[in-house]
Amino acid sequence: MRRRGGRPPQGQPVVERAFALLRSFDSGRRAQTLGELARRSGIPRSSALRLARTLVGVGALERLDDGRFVVGLRLLETASLAPRGHGLRAVAMPFMEDLFHVTRQHVLLAVREQAEALLVERLSALDAGPVRYRVGGRLPLASTGVGLVLLAFAPPAVQDRAVAAHRPGEGDDRLHAPSDLRRALAEVRRGDYAHGHQSHPGPMSTVAAPVRDGRAVVAALSVVAPSSGFPDAGYGPAVRATARAISRRLAEEAGRAGPPAEGRLP
């Protein structure tokens, strides 16, 4: 099924096949046998083995004692240089720490990646309520606080597609119809923050605010907490003030020559 209707994977350039192999890992599948790798990536077993060995050679994969493959630590070393990921994170992290210190709830930082959000950082106390999202993982734009902020400041075409695709019952309790989502996005732009409430899996509330780099919205920051005792009036200003502090630091960074703050540490 996977290969019907498209160019067969073995016809792809080898670099693309290598990344198809890397993308076959996900949070529920962090270790895979050669057979699983081949099946999930649609690459014939012999090619998959050759590619996997090359990827082990460059450190993008590692092999466990039991022969299964896992994503390699050296890939994290390169990936940590992504300006929109750890570069942003390096600037935001101390401010996020302070927000976490004050709230002791989930503190999230996300950026938009096409029609989804990608979670760059999450701080969570051991006893904080469960959340669905992991660092490096994706979140829906239309049903999370950070997603609503990112979507509200996305290009109109991205918003139009998200509104058209919106289905009742998805995400936030208040957003039943596409027009509700359209209205919510306008509210976010007007107030410069988003708030949201979900009933499933448990009643959770969130406040999110935009982070700017002096020119555009580049990320969104939020606090997520159980709805019982979620003091909107308390978390809201804290989240918004922290997002502004991060924005000010990012704008300072952008105004300077040279690498971002972390690269300049002694």
Place this chain on the structure above:
Amino acid sequence: MRRRGGRPPQGQPVVERAFALLRSFDSGRRAQTLGELARRSGIPRSSALRLARTLVGVGALERLDDGRFVVGLRLLETASLAPRGHGLRAVAMPFMEDLFHVTRQHVLLAVREQAEALLVERLSALDAGPVRYRVGGRLPLASTGVGLVLLAFAPPAVQDRAVAAHRPGEGDDRLHAPSDLRRALAEVRRGDYAHGHQSHPGPMSTVAAPVRDGRAVVAALSVVAPSSGFPDAGYGPAVRATARAISRRLAEEAGRAGPPAEGRLP
């Protein structure tokens, strides 16, 4: 110079060249022009452009408005699945938060990658003293607290090479000669923790302790703080207790079927 005495880079398999291109980025060089990419990776300009376009296509690179290339956010998405990186981090993070909350100093989590340590996580307050190391970056084994712990529990061959390569004046103030390092490693194994003091760039102290997964030492945890007022007797037990708490959780995870904790969140 770069190409003398070895196989010329254009003779490498294309996947290896793609990763050579990705490795040409570092913390001081997060954005590169095509010319810089070609020069730093040793790949001819026309091949470098073709490769860079392919890497943009799979999201491993992104192109800025000014035409320069940066590491792409989607690489972070895959890299975050590395069990030795974010997998470990997901389990350790809440405990690290608590340690950070108590100390308000730098809290570091590192793993060994061959003859160096790789920093998986660092929590730092806005007003904490400067540290040299960034998340995803490398640290020397013989001159950092986390490094000494990782080295003390590394295979004998790795220790022998590190001791043989040790030069006076490198790293910790007390470790002048190879024999000092050898003795320090024995002390770490005996006490199950490391402490260290450096004078440069400023007087900093550290206490580090091993993190185990039920079978072996898989990481090291430390607190790093200015030496003035570094209460060894206070931070030491806190670091060691936290490392044990992370170890216990890791052992529980290892004893269960299925993906690590974060993958199981609702």
